[in-house]
Amino acid sequence: MGFFSYNCLGCGYSLRSHHFTSDNSKWMSKAVVMTKRGGKWEGVYDGYGRIDGHEMGFSQRYACWHKACHQIVGEPEFTEPSARSEDQGMGSKGTWNLPEPKTAEDIEALRARTKEEDETAPAAAGVLDGLTLL
Numbered sequence: 078m079g080f081f082s083y084n085c086l087g088c089g090y091s092l093r094s095h096h097f098t099s100d101n102s103k104w105m106s107k108a109v110v111m112t113k114r115g116g117k118w119e120g121v122y123d124g125y126g127r128i129d130g131h132e133m134g135f136s137q138r139y140a141c142w143h144k145a146c147h148q149i150v151g152e153p154e155f156t157e158p159s160a161r162s163e164d165q166g167m168g169s170k171g172t173w174n175l176p177e178p179k180t181a182e183d184i185e186a187l188r189a190r191t192k193e194e195d196e197t198a199p200a201a202a203g204v205l206d207g208l209t210l211l
């Protein structure tokens with residue numbers, strides 16, 4: 078199984094594999110994931126569907142959050158499943174050093190950016206940029 082990921086319900090960016098973060102963007106690999114049935118796991122995302130050893134299966138749909146985003150919005154329980162990420166958890170153009178959000182306004186700003194990128198950048202270009210930065 079290759080890399081895959083889900084988008085944070087707060088900011089809209091993917092749960093980033095810890096292999097694809099910088100010191101600034103490390104927060105993007107710290108995740109909180111929940112299932113409709115009340116399962117909840119926290120930890121570092123590895124890019125292969127595992128949160129500190131918990132394997133996210135394909136049969137369940139997970140609500141995924143960056144831990145930072147989840148805390149800022151008041152740690153909601155499961156609301157809806159997250160969408161699969163086009164960047165597969167490797168990051169997209171211009172997000173290698175994305176700083177951690179500190180306020181609800183920061184999350185809104187990130188969300189606005191992800192929407193813009195969805196409309197303008199082909200996903201493949203983002204993946205290639207991520208690889209180049211290694």
Ligand SMILES: [Zn+2]
Pocket residue numbers: 085086087088089090142143146
């Ligand atoms: Zn987020």
